[in-house]
Amino acid sequence: ATPNPWWTNAVVYQIYPRSFQDTNGDGFGDIKGITSRLDYLADLGVDVLWLSPVYKSPQDDNGYDISDYQDIDPLFGTLADMDELIAEAHQRGLKIVMDLVVNHTSDEHAWFQASKNPNDPHADWYWWRPARPGTTPGTPGAEPNQWGSYFGGSAWEYCPERGEYFFHQFSKKQPDLNWENPAVRRAVYDMMNWWLDRGVDGFRMDVITLISKRTDKNGKLPGEVGSEIPDGPVGEEGYSSPNPFCADGPRQDEFLAEMRREVFDGRSGFMTVGEAPGITPARNEHITDPANGELDMLFLFEHVDFDCDGTKWKPRPLDLPRLKQIMAGYQTAVAGVGWASLFDGNHDQPRVVSRWGDDTTDEARVRSAKALALMLHMHRGTPYVYQGEELGMTNAHFTRLDQYRDLESLNAYRQRVEEAHVQSAESMLAGIAARGRDNSRTPMQWDDSTYAGFTTPDAAVEPWIAVNDNHVTINAAAATADPHSVYAFYQQLIALRHNNPIVAAGSWKLIDADDEHIYAFVRALDGERLLTVVNLSGGTVTLPHDTAELVADGVTEPDVVIATHSASHAVVSLANNELDPWEGIVIRL
Numbered sequence: 001a002t003p004n005p006w007w008t009n010a011v012v013y014q015i016y017p018r019s020f021q022d023t024n025g026d027g028f029g030d031i032k033g034i035t036s037r038l039d040y041l042a043d044l045g046v047d048v049l050w051l052s053p054v055y056k057s058p059q060d061d062n063g064y065d066i067s068d069y070q071d072i073d074p075l076f077g078t079l080a081d082m083d084e085l086i087a088e089a090h091q092r093g094l095k096i097v098m099d100l101v102v103n104h105t106s107d108e109h110a111w112f113q114a115s116k117n118p119n120d121p122h123a124d125w126y127w128w129r130p131a132r133p134g135t136t137p138g139t140p141g142a143e144p145n146q147w148g149s150y151f152g153g154s155a156w157e158y159c160p161e162r163g164e165y166f167f168h169q170f171s172k173k174q175p176d177l178n179w180e181n182p183a184v185r186r187a188v189y190d191m192m193n194w195w196l197d198r199g200v201d202g203f204r205m206d207v208i209t210l211i212s213k214r215t216d217k218n219g220k221l222p223g224e225v226g227s228e229i230p231d232g233p234v235g236e237e238g239y240s241s242p243n244p245f246c247a248d249g250p251r252q253d254e255f256l257a258e259m260r261r262e263v264f265d266g267r268s269g270f271m272t273v274g275e276a277p278g279i280t281p282a283r284n285e286h287i288t289d290p291a292n293g294e295l296d297m298l299f300l301f302e303h304v305d306f307d308c309d310g311t312k313w314k315p316r317p318l319d320l321p322r323l324k325q326i327m328a329g330y331q332t333a334v335a336g337v338g339w340a341s342l343f344d345g346n347h348d349q350p351r352v353v354s355r356w357g358d359d360t361t362d363e364a365r366v367r368s369a370k371a372l373a374l375m376l377h378m379h380r381g382t383p384y385v386y387q388g389e390e391l392g393m394t395n396a397h398f399t400r401l402d403q404y405r406d407l408e409s410l411n412a413y414r415q416r417v418e419e420a421h422v423q424s425a426e427s428m429l430a431g432i433a434a435r436g437r438d439n440s441r442t443p444m445q446w447d448d449s450t451y452a453g454f455t456t457p458d459a460a461v462e463p464w465i466a467v468n469d470n471h472v473t474i475n476a477a478a479a480t481a482d483p484h485s486v487y488a489f490y491q492q493l494i495a496l497r498h499n500n501p502i503v504a505a506g507s508w509k510l511i512d513a514d515d516e517h518i519y520a521f522v523r524a525l526d527g528e529r530l531l532t533v534v535n536l537s538g539g540t541v542t543l544p545h546d547t548a549e550l551v552a553d554g555v556t557e558p559d560v561v562i563a564t565h566s567a568s569h570a571v572v573s574l575a576n577n578e579l580d581p582w583e584g585i586v587i588r589l
């Protein structure tokens, strides 16, 4: 068989530049800050750095609203800074993956500005539609259909200059590009080739599974007057959802295969990962099957969408058997061909140690962070470490609305509490505190100084979002000096993957699927077998049946490969047939 591509054995580290390291005292992280921290990242052992967007942007959605794909926003620095980062990273054997946001642009992009003129060549580069017949354009009810935006309000914004509405799944400053137009696709591919020629090593592709929209044979969108496709049901906030008609649409495979041919064919050493809301495990297998020439891997979302009551603003505690079932679905689908990404944190998710672990005491936080990391990294696939996860950084625990910055949270509060009246202020504030995206966007905690070393202590301005007070104990300076830190454990996990092909490539089999506290599975490759068993609870638990049988089958002294507490503690735990709170162990069978 052909050797597995390099990225099947790699670990990717996601940097949110705005919150990573500020070097010019303006309270915002910047590219020079990333360059200044490359040794820390190389020491951690990761292979790839994925940067959230640093392109020119009005920053309406923190850079996911791009106004010039081929220039760097002054907030982050210059193209020369980017070239320096690429060179310095490559010198350390680190690859740089950029965030490709091409489902939409900023409304301040030259393409959109030109598109407002119906006679301009860019007129058809976005989704423009007239007001519903018989209505007054720009007034409620005149929108082409009832779709709502993920960031609140209608997904249609009226443009008086053009006298029509444009479609935006996200904010009104993020108009969706019209991928049906080959000129749009050509421009995207040219830009991608420009970055690859500049030395970047691939892309994380923002909501790339939303680019193909479902229309009827006359090009009419669902719910448009005269469309053969009815719109979906109206939800509690007064809008229908674009998702059923835009996720994994009819030309998804065609567009991805065309992109592969036009951009990546003939190149080597790159990787691509698509952010894939609305994709099933079976579709993940198809899209990541190398024979189909589409993408290397995808981020699926069911495992970070299920622990709530119909909306992320109504969180529910972790149902571990359900999580195991979802993860098993991911793993099984790509057991033959295709590949999996492994993540439970990113700039859109709350901190995993606060979500599925226990951040109420330092000991529980360190132990549960290690247990969650062991569980994730021992799966088959490519792991993604989100900045600060390796320190066991926690949610912000903000208590007031004015502490938040994210338009998703602020718009949702207004829409759900003040407009649709479907959630109380108290319940919504609790929901944002638990699941808001700002939880993972507070500044990286480098040391115990005033602003955690994120910005210069004498900075003239506060950081753009508050530093978490717990930086005095949770920070990289302390962690890198402590052999028992979460950071040290991530180093061990990453080294284990690099030195043992079974971790990246071995088969994966869940055991004791119904156990409510223990996550256990077996990896196997060429006769070698590893058992991973993790207690994802704060109580002492007995080993479930199949796991206990496998442990008993081993030699008297189990061969401990890695353990969250210690190898000696692991031996005692397994001999007693029980695990301490948050204890995770891998043994060679």
Ligand code: TEU
Residues within 6 Å of the ligand: 061, 064, 065, 101, 150, 170, 206, 207, 275, 277, 312, 347, 348, 408, 437
């Ligand atoms: O996220 C798309 C997306 O699905 C998120 O909006 C996620 O579903 C939501 O935040 C969870 O509640 C990508 C980027 O990662 C995100 O930061 C951008 O805001 C969004 O696309 C628009 O570009």
Ligand code: CA
Residues within 6 Å of the ligand: 021, 022, 023, 024, 025, 026, 027, 028, 029, 030, 075
């Ligand atoms: Ca700065």
